[in-house]
Amino acid sequence: MSLLTVRNLVIDYAGTRALDGADLEVAQGETVGLVGESGSGKSTLGSAVGRLLPRAARRGEGEVVVAGEPVFDLPADRLRRLRRKHLGFVFQDPIASLNPTMRVGDQLRLVLGRGADVGFHLGRVKLDDPRVMRAYPHQLSGGMAQRVAIAMAMATEPELLVADEPTAALDSQVREEVLNVVFSLAAAAGTSILWLSHDLPAVARRCDRVAVMYGGRVVEAGPAREVLGNPAHPYTAALAGSAPAAAAHGVRLEPVPGRPPVLTGPSPGCAFAPRCPFAEERCEHERPEPVRVGKQDVLCHRAEEVAA
Numbered sequence: 001m002s003l004l005t006v007r008n009l010v011i012d013y014a015g016t017r018a019l020d021g022a023d024l025e026v027a028q029g030e031t032v033g034l035v036g037e038s039g040s041g042k043s044t045l046g047s048a049v050g051r052l053l054p055r056a057a058r059r060g061e062g063e064v065v066v067a068g069e070p071v072f073d074l075p076a077d078r079l080r081r082l083r084r085k086h087l088g089f090v091f092q093d094p095i096a097s098l099n100p101t102m103r104v105g106d107q108l109r110l111v112l113g114r115g116a117d118v119g120f121h122l123g124r125v126k127l128d129d130p131r132v133m134r135a136y137p138h139q140l141s142g143g144m145a146q147r148v149a150i151a152m153a154m155a156t157e158p159e160l161l162v163a164d165e166p167t168a169a170l171d172s173q174v175r176e177e178v179l180n181v182v183f184s185l186a187a188a189a190g191t192s193i194l195w196l197s198h199d200l201p202a203v204a205r206r207c208d209r210v211a212v213m214y215g216g217r218v219v220e221a222g223p224a225r226e227v228l229g230n231p232a233h234p235y236t237a238a239l240a241g242s243a244p245a246a247a248a249h250g251v252r253l254e255p256v257p258g259r260p261p262v263l264t265g266p267s268p269g270c271a272f273a274p275r276c277p278f279a280e281e282r283c284e285h286e287r288p289e290p291v292r293v294g295k296q297d298v299l300c301h302r303a304e305e306v307a308a
């Protein structure tokens, strides 16, 4: 059974359509990478999982179900309980996600309860120096602050951790260490991960499954190896740098020429059509419905040919 199901989710910010019918599933204990260009809707989808959207956001159609609970239809107290019991969040800017006026140890105790063994939880994220406990967030490096944020998010052993580009602000060596901490803690606790990222190959190395977003929809989802090794959506193919069919016609796919769309309402056809080497007439005015190609769910009129 799915731990998280997002079905046909539509989210608008005054005049901008951020999600245009997004579908996503995360199973218990599974690690899923959600990738896509800037503006494709990753953060909107990640926040929607906990109904943590900015004030300006409006849900149109669709639903989000976490552990059997319809997130957008819950009264406030049940939503709080669901978040506390089932969900953890880690964001891009760790310092901003911590309370600047409170020592690290006190913040952890607030989440964990008075008697909690703060040292143990910091040790789990490889922060063994006792000075960390007494430090204020601004006294920590970005990598250390992110470990504290991870310790807090994972302290309750949530069923699902949503990590929105948790390493984007860190340098590359620290990045790997922080990801190692996230993935090993989650594996030990049986926590599912939804990791939002720009980097398809990096995600494919660590995750069981990958979901690729474009124009506010998940255009391809499936096992990481298949999505990366034999993409069935032209956009994934471009990201993976391997579109044999198009390459044979001498089309250079990487980087993808053109710009991502900024939608103001529902896309009339496939949002990728203007940049797509496979596009034909119907792609501009027929919205692709999900099709199964191999082990992937794909939104493309020509998915069979792309994967072939």
Ligand SMILES: Nc1ncnc2c1ncn2[C@@H]1O[C@H](COP(=O)(O)OP(=O)(O)OP(=O)(O)O)[C@@H](O)[C@H]1O
Binding pocket: 013, 014, 016, 017, 018, 036, 037, 038, 039, 040, 041, 042, 043, 044, 045, 054, 056, 262
């Ligand atoms: N608070 C907001 N108010 C208005 N528009 C917003 C808001 N947040 C996001 N958007 C718009 O919604 C769309 C999706 O943005 P979102 O942040 O979800 O994408 P993203 O894939 O996370 O991008 P990035 O990789 O840059 O983080 C974009 O067009 C963005 O400009």
Ligand code: NI
Binding pocket: 042, 043, 044, 164
């Ligand atoms: Ni984002």
